[in-house]
Protein backbone atom coordinates (compact mmCIF):
# COMPACT_ATOMS: atom_id res chain seq x y z
CA UNK A 446 0.00 0.00 0.00
CA UNK A 447 1.11 3.55 -0.62
CA UNK A 448 1.60 5.93 2.30
CA UNK A 449 -1.36 8.09 1.33
CA UNK A 450 -3.75 5.23 1.75
CA UNK A 451 -6.54 5.21 4.23
CA UNK A 452 -8.71 2.58 5.71
CA UNK A 453 -12.29 3.52 5.00
CA UNK A 454 -13.33 4.88 8.41
CA UNK A 455 -17.03 4.15 8.07
CA UNK A 456 -16.83 0.54 7.00
CA UNK A 457 -13.39 -0.45 8.19
CA UNK A 458 -12.70 -1.73 4.71
CA UNK A 459 -9.07 -1.90 3.64
CA UNK A 460 -9.62 0.68 0.95
CA UNK A 461 -6.70 2.29 -0.79
CA UNK A 462 -4.37 2.26 -3.70
CA UNK A 463 -2.02 -0.56 -4.62
CA UNK A 464 0.76 -0.45 -7.18
CA UNK A 465 0.91 -3.11 -9.90
CA UNK A 466 4.49 -3.20 -11.01
CA UNK A 467 5.74 -6.73 -10.56
CA UNK A 468 4.10 -10.11 -10.95
CA UNK A 469 3.74 -10.58 -7.18
CA UNK A 470 1.72 -7.35 -7.03
CA UNK A 471 -1.06 -9.20 -8.88
CA UNK A 472 -1.42 -11.51 -5.90
CA UNK A 473 -1.28 -8.64 -3.41
CA UNK A 474 -3.98 -6.79 -5.36
CA UNK A 475 -6.20 -9.88 -5.41
CA UNK A 476 -5.80 -10.29 -1.66
CA UNK A 477 -6.62 -6.64 -1.00
CA UNK A 478 -9.73 -6.84 -3.17
CA UNK A 479 -10.86 -10.04 -1.48
CA UNK A 480 -10.32 -8.48 1.96
CA UNK A 481 -12.39 -5.47 0.94
CA UNK A 482 -15.17 -7.70 -0.43
CA UNK A 483 -15.19 -9.75 2.78
CA UNK A 484 -15.24 -6.60 4.93
CA UNK A 485 -18.14 -5.22 2.89
CA UNK A 486 -20.07 -8.40 3.61
CA UNK A 487 -20.33 -9.83 0.10
CA UNK A 488 -21.28 -13.49 -0.20
CA UNK A 489 -18.56 -15.98 -1.08
CA UNK A 490 -19.91 -16.23 -4.63
CA UNK A 491 -19.90 -12.45 -5.00
CA UNK A 492 -16.43 -12.19 -3.46
CA UNK A 493 -15.18 -14.57 -6.11
CA UNK A 494 -16.84 -12.58 -8.90
CA UNK A 495 -15.30 -9.33 -7.67
CA UNK A 496 -11.86 -10.87 -7.23
CA UNK A 497 -12.04 -12.51 -10.67
CA UNK A 498 -13.00 -9.20 -12.28
CA UNK A 499 -10.22 -7.36 -10.43
CA UNK A 500 -7.75 -10.06 -11.35
CA UNK A 501 -8.45 -9.68 -15.09
CA UNK A 502 -8.09 -5.91 -14.93
CA UNK A 503 -4.87 -5.85 -12.93
CA UNK A 504 -3.45 -8.51 -15.24
CA UNK A 505 -4.33 -6.33 -18.24
CA UNK A 506 -2.71 -3.31 -16.59
CA UNK A 507 0.40 -5.38 -15.93
CA UNK A 508 0.66 -7.17 -19.28
CA UNK A 509 -0.75 -4.65 -21.75
CA UNK A 510 -0.33 -1.40 -19.82
CA UNK A 511 3.15 -1.92 -18.40
CA UNK A 512 1.94 -1.67 -14.81
CA UNK A 513 -0.36 0.69 -12.97
CA UNK A 514 -2.45 1.02 -9.85
CA UNK A 515 -5.67 -0.36 -8.44
CA UNK A 516 -7.79 1.79 -6.15
CA UNK A 517 -10.38 0.15 -3.92
CA UNK A 518 -13.26 2.25 -2.63
CA UNK A 519 -16.10 1.20 -0.35
CA UNK A 520 -19.44 2.74 -1.28
CA UNK A 521 -22.69 3.38 0.50
CA UNK A 522 -25.49 5.09 -1.40
CA UNK A 523 -28.25 7.23 0.09
CA UNK A 524 -30.49 4.18 0.50
CA UNK A 525 -27.83 2.42 2.54
CA UNK A 526 -26.82 0.04 -0.21
CA UNK A 527 -23.21 -1.12 0.14
CA UNK A 528 -20.90 -1.59 -2.82
CA UNK A 529 -17.32 -1.82 -3.88
CA UNK A 530 -15.67 0.21 -6.61
CA UNK A 531 -12.35 -0.70 -8.19
CA UNK A 532 -10.41 1.57 -10.46
CA UNK A 533 -7.53 0.04 -12.37
CA UNK A 534 -5.36 2.57 -14.10
CA UNK A 535 -2.25 2.47 -16.26
CA UNK A 536 -0.36 4.88 -18.43
CA UNK A 537 0.44 2.37 -21.14
CA UNK A 538 -0.33 2.52 -24.87
CA UNK A 539 -4.12 2.71 -24.41
CA UNK A 540 -6.68 0.95 -26.59
CA UNK A 541 -7.39 2.26 -30.08
CA UNK A 542 -10.52 0.20 -30.77
CA UNK A 543 -12.51 -0.35 -27.59
CA UNK A 544 -15.32 -2.31 -29.25
CA UNK A 545 -12.81 -4.75 -30.69
CA UNK A 546 -11.00 -5.08 -27.34
CA UNK A 547 -14.31 -5.82 -25.59
CA UNK A 548 -15.16 -8.61 -28.05
CA UNK A 549 -14.72 -12.10 -26.60
CA UNK A 550 -11.90 -13.88 -28.35
CA UNK A 551 -10.03 -10.75 -29.42
CA UNK A 552 -6.49 -10.50 -28.10
CA UNK A 553 -3.36 -8.73 -29.26
CA UNK A 554 -1.36 -10.96 -26.93
CA UNK A 555 -1.21 -14.60 -25.99
CA UNK A 556 -4.44 -14.51 -23.97
CA UNK A 557 -7.84 -15.92 -24.80
CA UNK A 558 -9.27 -12.44 -25.13
CA UNK A 559 -12.00 -12.99 -22.56
CA UNK A 560 -10.71 -10.66 -19.85
CA UNK A 561 -12.59 -7.45 -20.59
CA UNK A 562 -15.85 -9.04 -21.77
CA UNK A 563 -15.85 -11.42 -18.83
CA UNK A 564 -15.17 -8.61 -16.39
CA UNK A 565 -18.09 -6.56 -17.70
CA UNK A 566 -20.44 -9.50 -17.13
CA UNK A 567 -19.30 -9.92 -13.52
CA UNK A 568 -20.12 -6.42 -12.31
CA UNK A 569 -23.05 -4.00 -12.14
CA UNK A 570 -21.23 -1.09 -13.69
CA UNK A 571 -18.27 -1.09 -16.09
CA UNK A 572 -16.58 2.00 -17.43
CA UNK A 573 -13.58 2.00 -19.76
CA UNK A 574 -11.70 5.22 -20.37
CA UNK A 575 -8.80 4.97 -22.78
CA UNK A 576 -7.17 6.53 -25.79
CA UNK A 577 -4.01 5.75 -27.72
CA UNK A 578 -1.05 7.17 -25.84
CA UNK A 579 -3.18 8.19 -22.85
CA UNK A 580 -3.30 4.93 -20.94
CA UNK A 581 -6.31 3.00 -19.75
CA UNK A 582 -8.59 3.36 -16.74
CA UNK A 583 -11.27 0.78 -16.04
CA UNK A 584 -13.74 1.45 -13.25
CA UNK A 585 -16.03 -1.31 -12.05
CA UNK A 586 -18.69 -1.32 -9.36
CA UNK A 587 -20.57 -4.15 -7.75
CA UNK A 588 -23.42 -3.60 -5.29
CA UNK A 589 -24.52 -5.96 -2.59
CA UNK A 590 -27.89 -7.41 -3.45
Ligand SMILES: Nc1ncnc2c1ncn2[C@@H]1O[C@H](COP(=O)(O)OP(=O)(O)OP(=O)(O)O)[C@@H](O)[C@H]1O
Pocket residue numbers: 501505506509510535537538539540546547551552553554555556557558559560561562581
Ligand atom coordinates in the same frame (compact mmCIF):
# COMPACT_ATOMS: atom_id res chain seq x y z
N1 LIG B 1 -4.76 -1.94 -19.96
C1 LIG B 1 -4.67 -2.15 -21.27
N2 LIG B 1 -3.82 -1.42 -22.02
C2 LIG B 1 -3.70 -1.63 -23.36
N3 LIG B 1 -4.42 -2.55 -24.04
C3 LIG B 1 -5.28 -3.31 -23.35
C4 LIG B 1 -5.47 -3.16 -21.93
N4 LIG B 1 -6.41 -4.04 -21.53
C5 LIG B 1 -6.79 -4.70 -22.62
N5 LIG B 1 -6.13 -4.27 -23.72
C6 LIG B 1 -6.29 -4.74 -25.11
O1 LIG B 1 -7.53 -5.39 -25.22
C7 LIG B 1 -7.35 -6.75 -25.64
C8 LIG B 1 -8.41 -7.61 -24.99
O2 LIG B 1 -8.21 -7.67 -23.56
P1 LIG B 1 -8.72 -8.94 -22.77
O3 LIG B 1 -8.38 -8.79 -21.34
O4 LIG B 1 -10.17 -9.13 -23.13
O5 LIG B 1 -7.90 -10.12 -23.43
P2 LIG B 1 -6.37 -10.53 -23.23
O6 LIG B 1 -5.79 -9.79 -22.08
O7 LIG B 1 -5.68 -10.35 -24.54
O8 LIG B 1 -6.50 -12.07 -22.90
P3 LIG B 1 -7.06 -12.73 -21.54
O9 LIG B 1 -7.46 -11.60 -20.61
O10 LIG B 1 -8.23 -13.57 -21.93
O11 LIG B 1 -5.90 -13.51 -21.01
C9 LIG B 1 -5.93 -7.09 -25.26
O12 LIG B 1 -5.40 -8.13 -26.05
C10 LIG B 1 -5.23 -5.76 -25.50
O13 LIG B 1 -4.96 -5.57 -26.87
Ligand SMILES: [Mg+2]
Pocket residue numbers: 501504505556559560561
Ligand atom coordinates in the same frame (compact mmCIF):
# COMPACT_ATOMS: atom_id res chain seq x y z
MG1 LIG C 1 -6.78 -9.73 -20.27
